[in-house]
Amino acid sequence: MQRVRLLLPWLRQYSWEPTVLAVAPESIEGAVLEPLLEKTYPADIRVVRVRGISPKLTRRFGIGSLWLRCGRALIKAGDKLLRKEAFDLVFFSTTVFGSFSLGPRWLKKFGVPYVLDYHDPWVTDYYQATGNAPPGGKLKYAFSQWQARRLEPHIVANAAAIISVSNLYGPSLCARYPRLQPSNIHHIPFGAEPGDIELAKANPPKRSLLPQGEGLINLVYTGRVVEGMQYSLTLLFQAFSLYKKSHPQEAEKIRFHFIGTDYSPPPLGRNWVIPVAERENIGQYITEHCYRVPYFEALYYLSQADALMILGSDEPSYSASKIFPYLFAQKPLITVAHQDSIMLQITKEQGIVSSYGFTLFTRKEERGNLAEIIYNEWFIKKGYQQYPTKSQERLKPYCASDMTSRINAAFEQAVHTPEA
Secondary structure: OHHHHHHOOOHHHHOOOOEEEEEOHHHOOOOOOOHHHHOOOOOOOEEEEEOOOOHHHHHHHOOOOHHHHHHHHHHHHHHHHHHHOOOOOEEEEOOOHHHHHHHHHHHHHHOOOEEEEEOOOOOOOHHHHHOOOOOOOHHHHHHHHHHHHHHHHHHHHOOOEEEEOOOOHHHHHHHHOOOOOHHHEEEOOOOEOOHHHHHHHOOOOOOOOOOOOOOOEEEEEEOOOOHHHHHHHHHHHHHHHHHHHHOHHHHOOEEEEEEOOOOOOOOOOOOOOHHHHHHOOOHHHEEEEOOOOOHHHHHHHHHHOOEEEEEOOOOOOOOOOOHHHHHHOOOOEEEEEEOOOHHHHHHHHOOOOOEEEEOOOOOHHHHHHHHHHHHHHHHHOOHHHOOOOOOHHHHHHHEHHHHHHHHHHHHHHHHOOOOO
């Protein structure tokens, strides 16, 4: 949704007239309604919303999948649009990978080429490699991966172009499917709209989750936390634990706030951060709000923080869209992520000194050394008070306008290929 939302104000500059086909918010389990989002793109953009089976009906049977509940409604609505009107292209930008199967259907039935936008890998051996618990449990995840390996080859082979947020997805797809042309894959990270921060500041939440005026130094992270982030969390908390021991009075002024860490709807959300903090004996310095908050409320907390934290997964390809609003917030920033993560690469490019990389195979003593480096540079030398010194002009390639220009190039290639 975020990618499309950022594209909508700019697409007409490139002679595209967009129609959005989406699932209605009330059909999305745990969805957070946010009227402000609709004010950030032209009011006359046509949005067709479909309703599927309510999760209240399917949860009793252990089914929560958005595609299983709403896929039929999307097929019906998409078929109706394509039958009645002439469209040049279908763009799939979602992590609901089942919807990718509509690409070959609509190509065959209506002759419309399609472009896939990979936010995450569809086929992956990450959970086997790390031993982390897969979402939905081993049985459901094994079935979803069986489906992915069965469906992806045909869907990818017939795509007019592929966009990926991570620079690792393209080479992975080419290795898996040797006939796939690298020139058909476009690495375009998530972008951001600089004006979103100002809009968030002008619309504060009625009840803030972030304390103000208490003389504390508030470090903020907003967004989901996954099991694979325990590594980066542990490194940061170990560094702070060292600081608490060496400078107890200064440490008492610091608080870590993690907001919106779980996507499950109330009351099913769980804390991901506090258990890690408690293992490092710093639980009293941590607050965690595990339920999702509206996008602009999250941006408001970034704007009010004293410093920000970007924590990456132990999966190298993990790329969070939140990195760009963090950078546009122009606050002191620490990044702890896999050394091959694009998030680490981008923060270093932007001159963020407090950027620390690790690998899955970092030995225990090396992890201790990295925690000491973070302790020394971020806490002792007060990196959390050092504002970015680079001009915001360096962020221009990640603005929504520039991102749209690059995506337009992919679209133009897609509609002018001989297969299209």
